[in-house]
Amino acid sequence: MPEQMDVRRLKKGNIAEFERLVKICEKRVYNLALRYTNNEADAADIAQEVFLRVYRALPDFKEESSVTTWVYRITVNTAIDLTRRKTRRRESSLTEYGEDDESPDREIVDETFSPEREYEKTELRETIGDEIAKLSEDYRNILIMRDINGMSYSEIGEILSLNEGTVKSRLFRARDRLRAALEKRGNFFSDSASKKTKGGNR
Numbered sequence: 707m708p709e710q711m712d713v714r715r716l717k718k719g720n721i722a723e724f725e726r727l728v729k730i731c732e733k734r735v736y737n738l739a740l741r742y743t744n745n746e747a748d749a750a751d752i753a754q755e756v757f758l759r760v761y762r763a764l765p766d767f768k769e770e771s772s773v774t775t776w777v778y779r780i781t782v783n784t785a786i787d788l789t790r791r792k793t794r795r796r797e798s799s800l801t802e803y804g805e806d807d808e809s810p811d812r813e814i815v816d817e818t819f820s821p822e823r824e825y826e827k828t829e830l831r832e833t834i835g836d837e838i839a840k841l842s843e844d845y846r847n848i849l850i851m852r853d854i855n856g857m858s859y860s861e862i863g864e865i866l867s868l869n870e871g872t873v874k875s876r877l878f879r880a881r882d883r884l885r886a887a888l889e890k891r892g893n894f895f896s897d898s899a900s901k902k903t904k905g906g907n908r
Contacts, residue, residue: 711773717764724764728757731777734855738778741854742785744835752788756781775864782847782865789839837887845880852877 711730715723732753739752759780767776838846847866851857852873859870866873 713767713769713773716773717767719761719764724761727760727773727777731774732757735777735781738781738851738855739785741850742782742789744832748788752781752784756784759784771864775861778861779865782851786843786847833891834884834888837884837891840887841880841883844876845883848873848876849880849884853881 711727712720712723716727735756736749736753739756740746740749743749743752756777760777763780767773771779838849841849848862851862851865852859857865859873862868862873863870868876
């Protein structure tokens with residue numbers, strides 16, 4: 707990705723140079739945030755928060771990595787913070803609602819606009835998202851950056867301050883744990899899996 711940022715001007719608060727930085731990074735910042743939250747509004751909020759943090763922290767940028775890598779590192783940290791807060795709120799909300807069948811938060815599927823196949827796809831995405839969220843941060847970060855956001859091993863290594871060997875090793879373990887977690891939810895996958903691998907073993 708072409709960068710050619712004037713870091714000295716950035717650190718001095720030059721608005722035009724900062725706008726160039728935003729233009730270069732905004733798409734990936736948003737997409738990375740979206741993969742963490744699976745929510746467009748949350749992703750937009752994170753992106754806004756990221757660039758506020760970046761602007762305030764630029765005078766202290768130590769130039770130990772490229773400025774874009776530094777921005778993506780801030781994005782990951784900001785997304786993790788929001789995900790943790792949402793998890794705590796969700797746990798609190800579930801405790802309050804309990805098992806009440808009349809809970810207003812229960813999801814109702816509109817059959818008119820959500821045919822069975824589309825519903826199954828949505829449910830599959832949500833299930834995978836749930837299981838990714840349950841992974842440890844070390845594994846979740848790498849899985850999202852590599853398999854969902856398409857970052858290179860070297861780029862991930864720079865953002866997380868890891869060597870490429872460690873990135874590959876953690877990615878392998880993350881994929882293995884995700885696969886095991888999904889296989890445990892065999893009832894969910896039984897119909898679709900049997901159609902694809904009828905009579906076979908995993």
